[in-house]
Amino acid sequence: MTSKKRRQAPLAIEPRKAGVLPALAAALFIAAGPAASALPSDGAAGGDALTICADPDDLPFSAQAGDAKGIYIELGGEIANALGRPLKTVWSQTYFGKRAIRETLLSGKCDAYIGLPDSKNFMGPKLIFSKPFLRIGYALVSPKAQGASSLTDLAGKRVAVQFGTSPELLLADHGDIQPVTVLDPEAAMKALAAGRADAAIIWGPSAGYLNKTLYQDAYSVRPASGEGMQWPVSVGFARASGDLRDKIDRVIDEKAEAIAALAAKYGFPQAEPISLTAAASAGGSKPSIMLASQEKPASETAPATAHEAAAPAPGSTALTETPAAAATPASAADPAAIAAGREIFNGTCSHCHGPDAIVGQRRINLRLLSQRYSDKMDEVFHYTVTHGRPDKGMPNWTGVFSEDDFSKILAYLHSVQQN
Structure with missing residues (x-):
């Protein structure tokens, strides 16, 4: 997920271009912004091809250019091969989350959207979903020599967190941990590398991918469990595509090992999740509007909306x-x-x-x-x-x-x- 899309305005969580479109998330989309528009596909949709919609610039999830295509594109290829169909991709910016889904999948431009949050609350009855094929969310990142595995281990430490995310809220309740607030995972990893932070709790897929591709696997990247920390992701379909959904469910079962291998290839956190039990907050729940490829922390410069907004400034008339x-x-x-x-x-x-x-x-x-x-x-x-x-x-x-x-x-x- 790129930092230019992760300012929020996620997601999805999240800028955040929004990862699990919270993500995937997680936030979350600027209503006044331009609508997401479909870019030219790798080929004309239709015929016997399995057509998927994906973001052109959202590694480790998807990418139109370069050798690394992203886990969702490679998984799409695995599914298409299993179904005996060629794969075609319609590229569409996912920054606006649900609008992107309406203007692509629900407009008939693609057959499936890989990486949507597995939630009945996501766009209601308009969509149906495959069984989950992956869980994604936040991760605790620390130097391998440090071996942090709990909040207790972070006492007295400087910990990078993304603005407007569940980890930031978590640290607000822990005065013995010094938060280092950043806008995106890239900035958090740079802070770690430069010694401005001792650890980070940030979007796991991005942290793992950056750790693998830019930081020579110097860090431990462990999934953080707790309310508002992890979400299952699925393949989404228009409601009328039940037959295709059932076929892809069977492929997901058959391709479990291939999916795990792809997750490892792109650096997705693979370790046993660690418990951050204080992550739950009053009334908190997963950000159901984020695209599963997204994690969208709110930008510090983003305009106030309805409700800080709802508070007139002191002296206001x-x-x-x-x-x-x-x-x-x-x-x-x-x-x-x-x-x-x-x-x-x-x-x-x-x-x-x-x-x-x-x-x-x-x-x-x-x-x-x-x-x-x-x-x-x-x-x-x-x-x-x-x-x-x-x-x-x-x-x-x-x-x-x-x-x-x-x-x-x-x-x-x-x-x-x-x-």
Whole structure:
């Protein structure tokens, strides 16, 4: 995953171009940005070819140029060979996550999308998934001589973490560990190599690939287990492609050894996961909107969105004006509204406020809105999303989202408040 795509705005987690499209993730896509567009394929889609969609510049997952094609492209070749079909690739930028899926897979431009998060919450009933073929997520990276294998081993150490990710949130609860905040895995690995960090907890696939290709395997790269740390990934299909999904399920079983070999080839962490038990956070869950190839930490320079946004700056006159009627949150007892609000939030707001509103910085932590504004929370929220905060870089979302959308987002935020 390249650093130019990993600024967030992941993912997916995550910039982050978004890895597990959180990733894969994990965040998470700028609504005002241009839509992802399909690039020329390696050949015309159609006929008997198995056509997959992939990002042209996202090693270790996929690449259009160079000798290294990436694990997803090579796996696509294995699957196509097993099915007796040639492989064709439609190249499409995945930075915008779900939009990329809509404009490629769901538009009939490809038969399958390798590397989507294995979650029913990912785009709902529009997609179906193969059985998982891999687990990806964050990893603890340390010099081999150091042998760090727990948070206890990191006490007193400088630890690089990506901005807006679960590991950053984890370290926020450990005052005995000094965080070194970076925007992407490349910067973290450079900090390790330059002696500016003693260890790192970063996106595992990128860390492993960089360790293998640039750092002569100088580091131990171990998967970190815990809530919000690892996710299963699958092959995604349009809902009508059940027959193809069933065939590829059988191939995944048959190719288990080949898949493991590809993971090793591209440096994916292979060691037994280590437990970072404090990784779980209140109400935390995996960032379901990230593409599985992505990990998208929020950029420090990214504009504030709806809810730090929702907090007028000290001395601001925003709330002295007469606001439009505040959005009425859908009933907190309505699981469907809360789920819909979560999906909208993770598709846009999480760029700055983290997947599922989980973020390490208190000033943009939207789980604290009720503490800040009490019974004014709804009013502040609605005024901010319908007026914006130009001084903070937040746009006016009127016309982008409907009042019903605002209501669902607010219902979701009410469901995760830390009182």
